[in-house]
Every structure is written in structure tokens, then in C-alpha cells.
Amino acid sequence: MSHIVFLxxxxxxxxxxxxxxxxxxxxxxxxxxxxxxxxxMDFLSVTWYKHKAGKRYGIIRISKSDGxxxxxxxxxxxxxxxxxxxxxxxxxxxxxxxxxxxxSANIGQQNVNLQIHLTVHECAQTETTTVSIQSNTxxxxxxxxxxxxxxxxxxxxxxxxxxxxxxxxxxVIIIWVIHVRSSKRxxxxxxx
Numbered sequence: 161m162s163h164i165v166f167l168x169x170x171x172x173x174x175x176x177x178x179x180x181x182x183x184x185x186x187x188x189x190x191x192x193x194x195x196x197x198x199x200x201m202d203f204l205s206v207t208w209y210k211h212k213a214g215k216r217y218g219i220i221r222i223s224k225s226d227g228x229x230x231x232x233x234x235x236x237x238x239x240x241x242x243x244x245x246x247x248x249x250x251x252x253x254x255x256x257x258x259x260x261x262x263x264s265a266n267i268g269q270q271n272v273n274l275q276i277h278l279t280v281h282e283c284a285q286t287e288t289t290t291v292s293i294q295s296n297t298x299x300x301x302x303x304x305x306x307x308x309x310x311x312x313x314x315x316x317x318x319x320x321x322x323x324x325x326x327x328x329x330x331x332v333i334i335i336w337v338i339h340v341r342s343s344k345r346x347x348x349x350x351x352x
Contacts, residue, residue: 167213185253185283191246193261194274199243206244209260211275216260218248248278256280 188313193206206222218232222240229240241247248255256279 161173163180168300183282186250187281189248189251189255190241190274191248191259191278193246193263193330194276195261195263195272201271204264204266204344206240207262207264208246210240211258218271219259251278251280252325253280318347 189206195201198206203224205221205223208219209216210219211217219236220232220238220240221230222228222244231238237249239247239249244261246259247260258275258277261274261276263273289341
């Protein structure tokens with residue numbers, strides 16, 4: 161029973177973890193500001209920050225009134241996307257971390273600061289090995305390439321769920337077999 165509860169909690173956690181994003185190395189990422197109705201809000205500006213070593217570093221800011229953008233970190237190449245999302249091109253594992261969407265409110269209203277976590281997997285390096293064999297007449301070159309890819313998160317979760325379900329199924333079968341054997345022994349003892 162506890163396995164089933166654990167599996168359900170794992171599935172629920174995976175389905176609701178909207179505060180985090182996963183990305184592959186060298187891919188483009190769009191981090192959505194977790195505030196659903198941001199387009200209809202009345203505010204002054206939206207600023208994106210990245211948290212590093214306990215400090216907050218500005219990336220990009222946009223003013224709602226005139227749409228003027230201010231880029232704090234010119235090396236990142238960050239831009240705004242739909243609904244004030246943060247677009248990060250060609251991310252690397254160094255881009256992993258906690259990002260903050262800060263919505264600066266008009267006077268009399270409350271500022272909103274929302275965080276989202278980005279995880280970028282390690283870059284798969286293509287290794288090329290060259291083997292040269294020289295003889296008197298010919299030169300032969302063999303080139304070997306190997307690539308490795310990470311499994312998607314949903315495959316991992318699906319694998320854990322399958323293993324958990326198989327364990328539950330085997331436990332039910334074992335309990336049923338023990339019950340059948342004990343009931344046969346009870347019937348045999350009554351007949352003797």
C-alpha cells in the first residue's frame with residue numbers, strides 16, 4: 161500500500177512541478193513568469209534576475225508603459241518572449257540555477273517576485289578517435305565517433321513507475337499464493 165501512495169505522490173509532484181524547467185545543452189529556453197494573468201496586470205515593469213552565490217544579478221528589464229527594454233547582462237543574449245517570458249539562447253550547464261521574475265507594481269499595489277529553477281544537463285561531447293595504419297603501399301584511416309544522450313525525465317519517471325507497479329503486482333500474487341496454500345492446509349486438517 162505504501163508503494164502505491166509513494167508512486168501517486170511521485171506522479172503528482174512531477175505533474176505539478178511548474179516552478180522548474182529542464183533543458184538540453186545548447187538548446188534555446190523560454191522561462192515563463194509563473195504569474196498566469198501577467199498580461200492583464202497593471203504594473204510598471206518586469207525584470208528578470210539570476211541568483212548566484214546568494215546574490216541577485218539583473219538580466220533584462222522591460223517597462224510596460226513604453227515597452228522600453230534594458231539589458232543588464234549583454235553576454236547572455238537574453239530577450240523577452242510572449243507574456244514577458246525570458247528567452248535564453250544556447251544554454252549551457254552554467255546557465256542552470258534559480259531565476260526570478262520581478263513584477264514592479266504601481267503605487268499602492270504590491271510587487272510580485274516569483275522564482276523558477278532551470279536545470280541544463282551536461283553537454284554530450286562527440287569524441288573522435290583516429291586510428292592510422294601504415295603499410296608500404298596504402299594508408300588506411302579509421303574514424304570512430306561515439307555520442308551519448310541522457311534519457312528524458314518522463315522516461316525515468318515511467319521506468320520507476322513500471323518497477324513500482326511490478327513490485328506491487330508480485331506482492332499481491334505472493335499474498336494470494338500464501339492465502340490459497342494456508343486455506344488448503346486448513347481444509348486438510350479438518351478432513352483428518
